[in-house]
Amino acid sequence: MKIELARHSGFCMGVRDAILTIVEELNTADEEILVYGPLIHNPQTVSILGRRGLKTINDLQDIDGKTIAVRTHGIPIEKLRDVKARSKRYLNLTCPRVSRVQGLIKNYSGRGYYTIIIGDRDHAEVLGLKSYAAAGVTVVSDTRDLDAIPSAEKYIVVSQTTQDLDQFSTIVAELERRFSGVTVINTICDSTHNRQSDIRDGIARNIDALVVVGGRESANTARLAQMGRECGIKTFHIETEAELESEDFRGIRHVLVTAGASTPGWIINNVMERLYEIRYANSRFFPGPLVKLFDFVLRTNILSAAAAGLLSLFALRFAGFSADPAPALASFLYIFAMYTLNNHFEMESLLIRNPVKYAIQNRFKHILLPAAVLSLGACLYLAVRYEPPIAFGYLLSCVLGAAYSTRPMKRIVAGTGSRLLQKAYNLKNIVSGFGWLIVTTVLPLAAVKAGPVVFLAACSYVFALVFFRNILLDIIAFQGDLIFGMQTFSTMLGVRAAGRIAIAVSALAGIAFSLTALWVGKAAFVAFLANLIYFGAVYYRIRSKNYFIALKYEMLLDLNFVLFAAIYFTTS
Numbered sequence: 001m002k003i004e005l006a007r008h009s010g011f012c013m014g015v016r017d018a019i020l021t022i023v024e025e026l027n028t029a030d031e032e033i034l035v036y037g038p039l040i041h042n043p044q045t046v047s048i049l050g051r052r053g054l055k056t057i058n059d060l061q062d063i064d065g066k067t068i069a070v071r072t073h074g075i076p077i078e079k080l081r082d083v084k085a086r087s088k089r090y091l092n093l094t095c096p097r098v099s100r101v102q103g104l105i106k107n108y109s110g111r112g113y114y115t116i117i118i119g120d121r122d123h124a125e126v127l128g129l130k131s132y133a134a135a136g137v138t139v140v141s142d143t144r145d146l147d148a149i150p151s152a153e154k155y156i157v158v159s160q161t162t163q164d165l166d167q168f169s170t171i172v173a174e175l176e177r178r179f180s181g182v183t184v185i186n187t188i189c190d191s192t193h194n195r196q197s198d199i200r201d202g203i204a205r206n207i208d209a210l211v212v213v214g215g216r217e218s219a220n221t222a223r224l225a226q227m228g229r230e231c232g233i234k235t236f237h238i239e240t241e242a243e244l245e246s247e248d249f250r251g252i253r254h255v256l257v258t259a260g261a262s263t264p265g266w267i268i269n270n271v272m273e274r275l276y277e278i279r280y281a282n283s284r285f286f287p288g289p290l291v292k293l294f295d296f297v298l299r300t301n302i303l304s305a306a307a308a309g310l311l312s313l314f315a316l317r318f319a320g321f322s323a324d325p326a327p328a329l330a331s332f333l334y335i336f337a338m339y340t341l342n343n344h345f346e347m348e349s350l351l352i353r354n355p356v357k358y359a360i361q362n363r364f365k366h367i368l369l370p371a372a373v374l375s376l377g378a379c380l381y382l383a384v385r386y387e388p389p390i391a392f393g394y395l396l397s398c399v400l401g402a403a404y405s406t407r408p409m410k411r412i413v414a415g416t417g418s419r420l421l422q423k424a425y426n427l428k429n430i431v432s433g434f435g436w437l438i439v440t441t442v443l444p445l446a447a448v449k450a451g452p453v454v455f456l457a458a459c460s461y462v463f464a465l466v467f468f469r470n471i472l473l474d475i476i477a478f479q480g481d482l483i484f485g486m487q488t489f490s491t492m493l494g495v496r497a498a499g500r501i502a503i504a505v506s507a508l509a510g511i512a513f514s515l516t517a518l519w520v521g522k523a524a525f526v527a528f529l530a531n532l533i534y535f536g537a538v539y540y541r542i543r544s545k546n547y548f549i550a551l552k553y554e555m556l557l558d559l560n561f562v563l564f565a566a567i568y569f570t571t572s
Contacts, residue, residue, distance in 0.1 A: 014095025076131035119160025162220035214260030221260030265479030457516035464509035
């Protein structure tokens, strides 16, 4: 089964800007923020933002002295004036395309034009548009509504921004046949038109199934599903990946996935991953079980733990010591335990952000959690062999790492009142990078009393490698992290800025490491620069993507550790 994602899917410009604005407000404001009506027509996103403090209200009774956000669909002009007059502060998140239509109606209506709006008469956008038509207005949903239009000297015809282009053209043709003095302005948003064109192109290429992702109250999403049904295509209009069943796709050869303008990337990612899971479940060939095995190893953090152990062996050998298996095993046990425990403490958000990973963690929790606890104990048992300062370092790393995502730790950090400490705590890519660095490199090299030059060179390389990987994982999870309010370099600075930082750190570390390797007579270790270059190539491949099949791209990242192993054993 071929799975194709439509070129134009997910957040349109207006929704994206509104989400960015409201998330920034939620991250920084110390006050309650109200929004009049649902911010967007996506219940999952609205629910998450609601849990973060965005309160949806359905009337304007109690808004005096409060901060009010105006939803992307806009509101009637008299209500907007009321909001401006009574609120302490208001955020106008009306989509610029909708604002343009409001301005057109106001302008033409002021010059005596009677307004005809082609759209759904009960839609939030249309209710707002009508209020700008001072010279009279009629909403037309199909040609049967044309009889209700009164006689006028001149007419202005506009469209709801999410209207179907074919429907608009049909109604306009009949309008121009019946009435004179008609001025038509096509105000259908390019985003809407492009999504509909993607479906037409898909049908022309003989897709036999269409999956439309988005809220059931979303007009533009419902219209995409309607297009598929009208063309006889097996169509699924879903809100989340949980609605997809394997049986429904037996015999399907080519499925096109598209999404409404209010559908966030993390939901699209989850749907794509679920479809790939279905494809391999329905496959009779070898790749199905193989992918499931890779999925299990990846989502249970076994691969990451193995990479941590290999990094310890690498650091010791670079410093001129024998590859002692004890610190490598301690690193393996530590990373496995930390990821497993922290995933357990964040299962609620994991269920929404990455349901496939959640399913594996939840299904095997009775094995994974005891294994994580035993791994911590085994790690500390191995640490006892070292001198007290080193053993204490392992103990402190285990305690802080295990407590990192717990509610008591979050309350302690929040209770300090320090914004700087809270930001540092929330930057998991930095915290995780130092956790890896300390256990895989700092403690093993300190235990053998490695020289300062090779010590610093090895630490800089390992930190750069882990940091770059974490930045790339943040980019993959960007849209989900943004809505959930997670502070990462990507959500704070943007994807490109985060990528540039990772490249700069890697370049500096790579130069320092290479010069040191040449200076101490270990030229073969320069080959490990290939791993930093690999991550750079992955970044340039994914930096402009909006949606990811998480399993595919996480596997792509961790294949770098396979390359690392190949270089390690080749240069041994």
